[in-house]
Amino acid sequence: MLLEVQDVTKSYPGTETAVLRGVSLTLDAGGMLALTGESGSGKSTLLHLIGGLDTADGGRVCIDGTDLTPLDDSGRAALRRGTVGVIFQQFNLIPSLTVAGNIAFQARLAGRHDPARDANLAARLGLDDHLQKYPEQLSGGQQQRVAIARTLAAGPKLVLADEPTGNLDESSSDAVMALLQELVAETGAGLILVTHSERLAARLPRRLHLRAGRLT
């Protein structure tokens, strides 16, 4: 099993109700699932806990046999470098690096850089003409493709996508999503997609809905 989330809870200081109240789920290697829910239902929080970006108050998260609960900052950082890839709604590209530099970046951090794989991903994502450009010179759709390429170039076992098309129009959104699905499937990685969109969620084989911090 690639991912196992057991009875995870999370609340933030200053808020009365917990954001997550005993969430459990599993995902096999190569599995894909969509996580939907209203704003504030806890989707992004759950994604951050799975990605080791935040820590749970209770329960446990295991990825590829590693329990995240006892890991310190360095341990969680190592997990993010090697095992998990996160695609953010705001792209989170490094503005001072070129497109090529951004694509290679995470793979280089993880010590798995393969220029041929970068080139292939860039070609597949339609970025070959933009490799020497900087993020600010690209449209939103193009920037999101760079973020996808960066994640996949590092060869993660689990891809976490947080509203990856939230900043894009409908047609760009469909195109980017199709590519993401296709490329993740080719690498054999697992995918968890957080989205508001029923249409996008319907593209994935499995779907979970969060409401007030619980899976329904």
Added chain:
Amino acid sequence: MNRVILSALLSHWRRNPLQLITLLAGLALATALWSGVQAINAEARASYDAAAATLGEGRYAQITARDGGAISHDTYVALRRAGWAVSPVIEGRIDGVRLIGLEPLTAPGGLGPVRAGGGADLGAFLSGKGQIFARADTLARLPDLEAEPVTAPDVAPNTALTDIGVAQRLLDRPGQIDRLIVLPDQPLTQPPLEQVAPDLICSAPQAGGDVARLTDSFHLNLTAFGLLSFAVGLFIVQGAIGLAFEQRRPMVRTLRALGVPLRRLIVLMAVELALLALIAGGIGVALGYVIAAALLPDVAATLRGLYGANLSGQLNLRPVWWLSGLGIALGGTALAASGALWSLARMPLLSGAQPRALMMARSGGGQAAVATLLLLVAAGLALWGEGLLAGFAMLGALLIGGALVLPPVLGLVLRWAERPARSATAEWFWADTRQQVPGLSLALMALLLAMAANVGVSTMVSSFRLTFTGFLDQRLASELYVRVEDAAQAEVIREVARDHADALLPLLSTERQVAGLPVEIYGARDHATYRDNWQFLYAVPDPWERLARGEGVLINEQMFRRAGLELGSAVTIAPGTRLPVLGIYGDYGNPIGQVIATEPLFRDLYPEVTALRFGLRSDPGQVPALRAALTDAGIPQAAITDQAALKRMSLAVFERTFTVTTALNVLTLAVAGFAILMSLLTLAAMRLPQLAPVWALGLTRRSLARLDLLRAVVLAALTAALALPLGLALAWALLAVVNVEAFGWRLPMYLFPLDYLRLTGLALLAAALAASWPAWRLSRTPPAQLLGVFRNER
């Protein structure tokens, strides 16, 4: 992984070269001003050390004649026979070069040519024509002398050493000795000095005017200015680092999200800054060398004029100075970056990633509280502090407190200015100006400090100039001054004066210890010249009349302050002669104490002292005839100085004294102007999201640019308004506290409104010039770029 992270971090600077230039230039300028001053100080200290090492100044006890005259060879021989281990020295000047004659066989080890020459040939030194040891530049200034010149870099600047016999011959003073160096190891059974030579006195090591000690305060002043300039530079560095860190918050978040551990990231950012600091420090030290080389001749002239200290006009590269320059660059960067690194270390991974450049400044309330506290400390030190260190601590607290209070005060003033605004544009202008204050606050603080320093120092210098000019008019009342070599020439002067001058005023003086301090005692003739011209700081009624009756003495301000005397205090000027203080006079430009007694009393106390300097009073129209009569009587032209020439010379020394501080002032103001330019340029790009909506609502780009220009001028004007009182407080502190502690005199403070107006004009011009380029760029911003703001917000 480290290389990947470092390259990502450094890529920020590649994409933001202006920010990199700001950081490097700010740090380089700060280091340059600091290390330039340090270079000058190091050079001066090396010169003093060379003087101490080659001449034994301050290291050994010395025996001199009680009357200040020469010691005879017979007395010297008598002392040696009595068992005193002493070594004779003669001193004089040849073409301005100080020629010292030593006796190498008896001189203490390590002194003079024994050390200077290294492998010096003692035989050649002692026999035949003899040898003269000096630096190459000093030898070049000497005329063709009958002695072999030998280059010796270790000898003190502007000084030449030779055998005492050669010196006596070259100075035309056969058989004369000026002083005797007392060797540290003396026999236990020698008879007391009074018994062998009652006309001689022995002074302990370090007694009298030790040059290094006298000049300490001058160097402390320079160091304080160096530190102030460094502080102004650090404001720029902190601004640049703060901005860079704020702009890189998204990158930091991304790096951490991609798996970079926080600790490693902090360490690498510190390494990155250290690399930049080393580069900037290297540039700064090189620039500092240029500054020091440019200022050193003026510093040398100042030290010679004020203290008679000889300083080399040439700068040497010293490893310690290089290292301290790099060290201060690293330390300054660490100081400037510590806050940014600390906030980065505490930044949660999932915190808002957007830059918060406009929230960079510390919380207004906290800053105002710290500023108030510092200003209170400054006030406390001004009221109750004692000593030079307390004076400088007060200056530091005053300046930092003044700088920190600027942003909260600007916020308040701008809020107040916003109230009466009626039009939408005016309302937006004031609100937006207030919003810009945090982003510009560091540059404005730098401007405030630079302006305050300028107001403070120019007030001090101008007050000094005004006082000094008046002082010279009082003190240099005689139309001609003559210096003679011996009693025979003095008699010639008296004869000429009888026929051609209205009055002859002998300038009798001798050096003594009074109230535990080395002082010059003068004998003043009872004459209207003194009564009509001299002004007192404090005096009893009819001081000159009472002085003439021998009822007391006059003392200068230095003596009054250092000895803690007051009017009426009794002073012992000679054994058994204790007289009250009748008056205290200002004596600017002189580092040591003075006592004036009436001429008859002086002659009674010191009958051995002969007047060798004279002031001659005459009708100004008769001065050429008087001068001609003197030269006809055999007095050389060079021995006669007219009043105007003397005033000109004194003022020239004075002007050079302040060239250094004026130059540092101008440099500091330039650094502040640079800070504003760089802040405006770096903020310009970040301001687009604030300007784009206003542009979209109907203001043209040209109008926005004009308003930006106006904003810079308004902020500079408000800063200038605060800088003026701060600068005046600084001037007061310099005149009433630091000057008194450092030099021993207090100057009256004068105000120079036109100078302040001109400075304010300059500051406004600098701000307008600094803002004009960003404003011009704004007026030319393509609409597509402004529209991009809305696209990015989508």
